[in-house]
């Protein structure tokens with residue numbers, strides 16, 4: 081259904097199922113501080129990782145439409161699961177029908193683009209949610225760009241719940257982090273680079289670094305997604321003009337705003353103002 085969306089400049093929208101996208105927003109604001117940003121976390125319905133294709137698509141579509149109504153001309157799906165399961169349909173079907181001039185970008189492509197420059201052995205591991213691994217989005221994107229790279233993906237279904245529930249520093253988290261790292265290294269001992277293919281996972285970096293072999297580098301996406309956005313805005317001056325520059329960031333969650341504010345501290349190390357919103361079709 082076509083809506084009357086306001087034209088004119090607006091903030092850049094950043095969407096994630098929960099807190100994970102804050103790691104991406106953090107990197108984007110470090111590189112591109114001059115713009116305005118609106119962050120939307122669907123914490124009430126997170127995690128998305130084990131949900132079906134259709135549900136992730138519907139939830140993501142609702143969030144993108146809400147960000148459009150808030151005036152965003154450009155939205156980043158700062159969530160691998162949404163990028164894997166919803167981005168293509170939104171770009172191919174929804175945008176032409178409801179908002180042909182607006183753009184929605186994901187986080188998988190920018191990560192796939194850089195990976196060939198980071199691996200030396202040509203063996204790359206991907207740790208991500210069940211949904212992202214099952215979609216095979218990483219292996220397909222990487223194959224297209226770097227046909228000689230061998231990829232191995234392992235799903236870490238408990239990592240997001242651990243983080244969303246504020247247990248990332250707990251001793252219990254060590255068990256699950258070590259288990260998945262052992263699994264991926266047993267599947268391919270030639271892996272020299274591991275992509276954290278979920279925007280939540282950088283929060284577990286201290287533990288990941290504890291268990292990863294010294295010869296393996298870990299790639300968190302924030303920096304690469306930020307550089308890719310910078311590049312996109314240079315290549316698309318008309319869209320760049322439609323992104324307002326007031327150096328602000330506003331935060332919205334579908335969960336309780338006090339809870340979001342407290343947990344967001346772990347991701348952003350700063351105090352923020354948060355508003356609650358409901359998402360609907």
Ligand code: DGL
Nearest residue numbers: 100127128129160161279
């Ligand atoms: N942060 C998300 C991702 O990058 C999603 C996690 C989830 O909701 O399961 O995949």
